Amino acid sequence: MFDWFHDPNAWAALATLTMLEIVLGIDNIVFISILVDRLPAAQRPLGRNLGLALALVTRLCLLFSLSWIMGLKEPLFHLPWPEFLHGVSGQHREADPDGTIGISGKDLILLIGGLFLLYKSTHEIHHKLEDATEPENEAGLPKVNAAGATIAAVITQIALIDIVFSLDSVITAVGMAQNLSVMATAIIVAVGVMLWAAGPISDFVAKHPTIKVLALSFLLLIGTALIADGLHFHIPKGYIYFAMSFSLAVEMINLRVRNQKA
Template sequence: MSWLFALITLTLMETVLGIDNIIFISILCGRLPESQRKSARNMGLAAAMGTRLILLMCINFVMSLTNPVFNLSDVGVPQAAIEALVPGPPGTGHGAHGTEEGEAHEPVKPSPEAVAEVNGVSVKDLILLVGGLFLIFHSIMEIHHKLEGEEDEEEGTSKAANYWGIITQIAVLDLIFSLDSVITAVGMANQIWVMVLAVIISIGIMMAFAGHISDFVDRNPTIKILALSFLILIGVLLVAEGIGTHFNKGYVYFAMAFSLVVELINMRVRVDKMLPKKRKKPQPVAI
């Protein structure tokens, strides 16, 4: 029954990691006419599933993308700069010797293995780096449009022309998210069919809730800004992964979940203030 545990775990992981994908698709589709949004969302999620399945079928090729194709030191990056990118021991940066007061602190040299990991640049690193920068740039531009009030008012030809442009943007980000997701999945399961089934189930779950999430984001501007901020953080994580610095994504997801709860409470307070207060009935005066 180990396959069942792996299937459940992978399905949950794919669904959770797909949240940022849903948010990105929802925000992009929000710029389309109402009649095109559902088809664009479904096409985007179907493209995500197709990309994941293709990558799983070519798993040997995908894993080869993690092999270094060149080194930072070969293109003139100083060794000190490479070592600076290596995460240090917890609580000490790169680490330091000396615990007694007045004792000199000596920097701890990172291990050769850690330096080699940062020094080597793979195709996966380049894809994550470019994808992260694209996500950061696009999210910042969306926030700028929102703050400046630059909403697309035109319908018809201009919107239809943007439809395939938006689908193309979704497909590009699908490749980034899918690559990271598939490589993570390979480390959690050995059977290809388990990974394929987990992808299909998770995409089905996302399709079922994507419309509700998209409508909720479109109706609440503050939630949209929060979602775009979340995408900027995800972009920063992708860039960090691309340069060999690994962070636990759980911290980001927890921070955003906490921010979402706070914003939902604020929304409830604002709604309560807008509702007319019930007039108190005059109490009879005792004689």
């Protein structure tokens, strides 16, 4: 199983796949950071670690269920291709010759996950705006919902969305490597890096409200891309990552300008 230790090509595949898994895991870290921010400060590290541990378990379980994953690509039913998209170039879409879209189990997971991200991001942005406009209490601080979120509720939501992110991650692994142990090693190393990076990223997002809103906007973008993928309209990941990187760079400049004025 580990005979690839002496194969340079396998090590190259491991390095490439690990980097890809880390990039694909950024979405997961952002989502977990947003959710654990609703927890009491003392519970946030536990929430982050449990969330990423769930991500690792989900990825490995899916990886060792390869036949099931491949079966998810078989169409369960067909939908007509939307009329307003008939003129769209076929370069980034997949439709059957009869003009219909075959919706598979994988597509359903992507659609449900995308809708969940859109709902959750919109809800969090609305909550953020409400907090900003609520009257101040006697201490001069905005009123905050004392109940907050429970760690069980947060972990449940993380577990649900982990399925979507893990599916994308595992399918990438299957497409890039042939050896199961190489795939598993890449996933374990990538989640280890995510565990190390999640704390600083979460703290930074929580400390800067505008970054949090930007992160929520990223989740809206990712949710839209997942829905598009579920409908066989594939948006190149490079476009999404460029938009996220450019927006983040502009916001970092804004933060620096505000700090200089303060």
